Amino acid sequence: MRHERVQRWFSRAVDQELSPRQQQRFAAHLTDCPECRREYELFVLAHRSLARPEAGALSAGFTEELVARLRQERGQSLSTATERDAGRLRLIAGVAALVLLFLWGDRAHLLPELRSERLTSGEIEMRVTPWNP
Amino acid sequence: MDGKGIEAGLIQRCVQGDETAWRWLIGEYRERLFRVAMGLLGQSTEAEEATQETFVQVFRHLAGFQGGSSLYTWACRICINLCLRRRERVRRTQQREVSLDSDEGIERTAIVPGTPTPEDTLLEKELSRHLHQALRRLPIEFQAALVLREIDGLSYEEIAQALGVSLGTVKSRVHRGRLILKEQVKEYLEGPAYAS
Numbered sequence: 001m002r003h004e005r006v007q008r009w010f011s012r013a014v015d016q017e018l019s020p021r022q023q024q025r026f027a028a029h030l031t032d033c034p035e036c037r038r039e040y041e042l043f044v045l046a047h048r049s050l051a052r053p054e055a056g057a058l059s060a061g062f063t064e065e066l067v068a069r070l071r072q073e074r075g076q077s078l079s080t081a082t083e084r085d086a087g088r089l090r091l092i093a094g095v096a097a098l099v100l101l102f103l104w105g106d107r108a109h110l111l112p113e114l115r116s117e118r119l120t121s122g123e124i125e126m127r128v129t130p131w132n133p
Numbered sequence: 134m135d136g137k138g139i140e141a142g143l144i145q146r147c148v149q150g151d152e153t154a155w156r157w158l159i160g161e162y163r164e165r166l167f168r169v170a171m172g173l174l175g176q177s178t179e180a181e182e183a184t185q186e187t188f189v190q191v192f193r194h195l196a197g198f199q200g201g202s203s204l205y206t207w208a209c210r211i212c213i214n215l216c217l218r219r220r221e222r223v224r225r226t227q228q229r230e231v232s233l234d235s236d237e238g239i240e241r242t243a244i245v246p247g248t249p250t251p252e253d254t255l256l257e258k259e260l261s262r263h264l265h266q267a268l269r270r271l272p273i274e275f276q277a278a279l280v281l282r283e284i285d286g287l288s289y290e291e292i293a294q295a296l297g298v299s300l301g302t303v304k305s306r307v308h309r310g311r312l313i314l315k316e317q318v319k320e321y322l323e324g325p326a327y328a329s
Contacts (some may be wrong), residue, residue, distance in 0.1 A: 011304070062184075063159050074150055087271045
């Protein structure tokens with residue numbers, strides 16, 4: 001097996017992605033090739049060392065500080081939503097008022113005409129019957 | 134209910150402002166996101182700030198989360214972008230001199246696989262510190278892929294989703310990054326090939 005091919009398998013070996021046959025060939029080559037064996041050991045060491053956590057930790061108050069900040073953000077976004085809803089309600093109320101005004105105004109305009117028609121109709125004159133004992 | 138269903142329920146509760154849900158989410162993700170941020174920033178204070186900012190961004194945009202990836206993968210992406218922007222800002226205002234450690238006081242031993250000795254443990258500790266510094270000198274695309282794979286332990290598929298690249302690209306970046314760091318290990322233990 002060629003060195004370049006074996007070294008291309010390093011990641012797959014570390015990730016345990018080699019098939020059983022490939023593992024056999026890989027292991028056999030490393031047994032016979034000190035150079036590749038050495039390279040693979042260094043590769044594994046790098047992988048293992050990198051996975052080691054670095055010094056450092058979250059502070060004890062991290063979660064409480066974060067929750068307080070999120071509450072504040074939430075409070076701001078709630079106010080904004082309430083103001084938006086209030087604005088929409090005002091708009092709807094205004095449109096409704098205009099519609100009602102229009103309808104009322106339209107009917108009010110019609111009422112006097114109706115009244116005058118009744119006064120001039122013959123039915124009203126007939127209602128007024130002279131008393132004739 | 135499967136994992137996706139549970140996650141969807143959690144997201145809904147968070148969006149509705151359920152503080153218990155927030156706290157659960159923070160508890161689940163904070164350590165992992167902190168380690169990712171540490172891998173990219175290398176400083177505890179910076180990493181903590183980036184982690185906090187990541188959660189703030191997650192909660193601001195959670196209502197718009199489409200579910201194309203897992204919630205954690207999405208949060209990872211936000212964390213990486215925040216960390217990289219933070220590093221750019223620092224790089225513009227600071228000059229940082231990083232040098233390879235010399236071999237003062239560190240006994241370099243041959244690598245013998247098997248049960249680690251105390252000397253091996255100390256060596257690995259120092260080597261780990263050196264490699265994390267070297268990681269942060271790699272091209273950014275390699276760093277992000279390596280941090281998510283080697284430090285956070287994500288699968289290649291998850292890393293592809295987090296970074297928005299193909300699976301093949303992720304595997305290539307991880308492998309090439311590992312090869313570069315392998316050479317760092319070699320130099321650290323054996324010295325540069327050209328040294329007299």
